[in-house]
Amino acid sequence: MASTPAPARLGPLDVAVRLALFALGVAYGAWALWAVPVRLFGWVEGLSLVITAVATLAAGLLAAWGLQSWRAPLWPIAGWLVVTFVFSMSGPGGDVVVPGGLTYDPGVVKVGEFNWLAGLLAAGLTLFLSYRRYGVPPGSGYTSRANRPTQRQ
Numbered sequence: 001m002a003s004t005p006a007p008a009r010l011g012p013l014d015v016a017v018r019l020a021l022f023a024l025g026v027a028y029g030a031w032a033l034w035a036v037p038v039r040l041f042g043w044v045e046g047l048s049l050v051i052t053a054v055a056t057l058a059a060g061l062l063a064a065w066g067l068q069s070w071r072a073p074l075w076p077i078a079g080w081l082v083v084t085f086v087f088s089m090s091g092p093g094g095d096v097v098v099p100g101g102l103t104y105d106p107g108v109v110k111v112g113e114f115n116w117l118a119g120l121l122a123a124g125l126t127l128f129l130s131y132r133r134y135g136v137p138p139g140s141g142y143t144s145r146a147n148r149p150t151q152r153q
Contacts (some may be wrong), residue, residue, distance in 0.1 A: 018075050021063050027080020028055035032115065033087045045111045052115055053122040056080060061127030070127070072137035077123045084119065088112070 010018075029137030031049040 021075035022079040024059050025076035029080035029083035048115055049118040053118045056119055056122035057126050064130035064134055070131040073126045073130050079103045
């Protein structure tokens with residue numbers, strides 16, 4: 001009967017790196033949400049969407065590469081999700097950061113809503129790419145080359 005090895009313990013540096021990745025997600029999430037009303041070139045709304053998508057993808061792939069793990073992007077993604085949720089809430093005095101309704105500028109409201117979509121799509125792509133690179137052990141699974149059918153002669 002084979003026993004499974006005990007999981008590796010995280011050292012202080014591992015914990016610090018993961019907390020730094022979470023803080024990175026909080027930082028770029030807050031930056032993107034404060035940029036919701038900012039316009040791109042030619043007064044096109046959506047700078048926050050670009051920041052969210054690019055930063056989520058870059059931070060996640062950098063985390064996966066640095067920690068050599070497909071789970072590493074979950075830390076900046078979790079930070080982004082927390083700050084986006086908190087900033088999108090409405091309190092007794094009105095909306096926190098992301099406006100829920102503006103009669104004179106309805107496009108800003110749509111950008112705030114699409115920020116969720118851009119971030120979640122980028123997070124999904126980040127997890128997909130990092131899993132393809134670091135999640136499938138060599139020689140196992142459906143996507144490995146070792147299990148592909150070979151042509152017989």
